[in-house]
Amino acid sequence: MSRAEQIADELRMRIVTGRLRPGDAVPSTRAIMRDHNVAMATASRVLSLLQADGLIESVPGRGSVVLAPDGGDPAVLTADGVVSAAVAIADAESLAAVSMRRLASALEIPTMAVYRYVPSREQLEFAMVDRVLGEVRAPNASGQWRADLEAAATSMWATMVRHPWLAGALSMTRPAAMPQAMPLAESMLSALHATGLDPVQAFTDYLGLLNLIRAVGLTLEPELADAAETGMSNDEWMDTQVAELRRLTPPDRFPNMRRIMEVGYPYDPEVLLTSALRRFLDGIESSVS
Structure with missing residues (x-):
C-alpha cells in the first residue's frame, strides 16, 4: 500500500465513522503535506483517491468537503434502510451475494458510502440476522x-x-x-x-x-x-x-x-x-x- 493510500484510508475512516460529516472540510493538500510529511504529489493523490470513492468533492472557496451520498432514496439511506436492503438481496440471491459493492449498487451510492451506515461487512451480517430474528x-x-x-x-x-x-x-x-x-x-x-x-x-x-x-x-x-x-x-x-x-x-x-x-x-x-x-x-x- 502506498503512502497516499495509507493517508486516504485514515481520512476515509474518519468519514465513514461520522467524525467528518457531509459538508465538513477535509484537510487541504498543504495540511496533508504538513501533517504527514509528504510531497505535494502524494497529498494531491490522497484527495484524488477520496474523490474517486465518491466521498469528497471540490467546492470553490472552501476546498474539498465531505460529499453527502446522492442518487439513492433519502428515506432508505439510514442504517435501518441499508440493513433492510441487504436482507432483500440475501432473500433474493443468497447471503454470499451481499457484498458492500452489491449493496451500494442497490442503494445507488458509492461503495465506500455504505460504510457510513454499517461499519463493516461482519457488523452488517450481525444486523441482518438480528433483524430477521425479530420476526420470530x-x-x-x-x-x-x-x-x-x-x-x-x-x-x-x-x-x-x-x-x-x-x-x-x-x-x-x-x-x-x-x-x-x-x-x-x-x-x-x-x-x-x-x-x-x-x-x-x-x-x-x-x-x-x-x-x-x-x-x-x-x-x-x-x-x-x-x-x-x-x-x-x-x-x-x-x-x-x-x-x-x-x-x-x-x-x-x-x-x-x-x-x-x-x-x-x-x-x-x-x-x-x-x-x-x-x-x-x-x-x-x-x-x-
Missing part, C-alpha cells in the same frame, strides 16, 4: 409447555422459510448476543422449565431443539440454488438419479434402501421438520411424565 414471534405462555414449544418452533421455521439464508448465518457453537433473539430464548426456556426439568437439562433441550430446526433450515438455500441452476424440483432431479441408485443398491445387499425406492419418498422439508419436532417433544414428554 415468541408465543404468550398458555400453560401448555408442549403447545408453546411447537408455536415457537413453527414461528422460527416460518422465518427461515422467508429468509432461506438465516439458518446458515446462525452459529450454534459461538453465538453472538443478539437482542432480538432473547424473547424467543426466554419463551422456550420458560416452557421447558414448566416441565420440571432442571436448568441445565432445560437449556440442553433448548439447544437441541434450535439445532434441529436449524439443521432442516440449512437445506432451504441450497435447494433454491439447485432448483434455479438446474430448472428442476427436488423430485424431478431425484427421478434422474433412480437408475444409478438402483445400480448401487442391489436388493440382496440393501433391501431397506430398495424398499423405500419402490415406495417412493416425496421429500418435503416441512414434513421432515414436523416429524422430527413431534418425536423430539415426545421424548421430553416421556422423560418428565
Whole structure:
C-alpha cells in the first residue's frame, strides 16, 4: 500500500465513522503535506483517491468537503434502510451475494458510502440476522409447555422459510448476543422449565431443539440454488438419479434402501421438520411424565 493510500484510508475512516460529516472540510493538500510529511504529489493523490470513492468533492472557496451520498432514496439511506436492503438481496440471491459493492449498487451510492451506515461487512451480517430474528414471534405462555414449544418452533421455521439464508448465518457453537433473539430464548426456556426439568437439562433441550430446526433450515438455500441452476424440483432431479441408485443398491445387499425406492419418498422439508419436532417433544414428554 502506498503512502497516499495509507493517508486516504485514515481520512476515509474518519468519514465513514461520522467524525467528518457531509459538508465538513477535509484537510487541504498543504495540511496533508504538513501533517504527514509528504510531497505535494502524494497529498494531491490522497484527495484524488477520496474523490474517486465518491466521498469528497471540490467546492470553490472552501476546498474539498465531505460529499453527502446522492442518487439513492433519502428515506432508505439510514442504517435501518441499508440493513433492510441487504436482507432483500440475501432473500433474493443468497447471503454470499451481499457484498458492500452489491449493496451500494442497490442503494445507488458509492461503495465506500455504505460504510457510513454499517461499519463493516461482519457488523452488517450481525444486523441482518438480528433483524430477521425479530420476526420470530415468541408465543404468550398458555400453560401448555408442549403447545408453546411447537408455536415457537413453527414461528422460527416460518422465518427461515422467508429468509432461506438465516439458518446458515446462525452459529450454534459461538453465538453472538443478539437482542432480538432473547424473547424467543426466554419463551422456550420458560416452557421447558414448566416441565420440571432442571436448568441445565432445560437449556440442553433448548439447544437441541434450535439445532434441529436449524439443521432442516440449512437445506432451504441450497435447494433454491439447485432448483434455479438446474430448472428442476427436488423430485424431478431425484427421478434422474433412480437408475444409478438402483445400480448401487442391489436388493440382496440393501433391501431397506430398495424398499423405500419402490415406495417412493416425496421429500418435503416441512414434513421432515414436523416429524422430527413431534418425536423430539415426545421424548421430553416421556422423560418428565
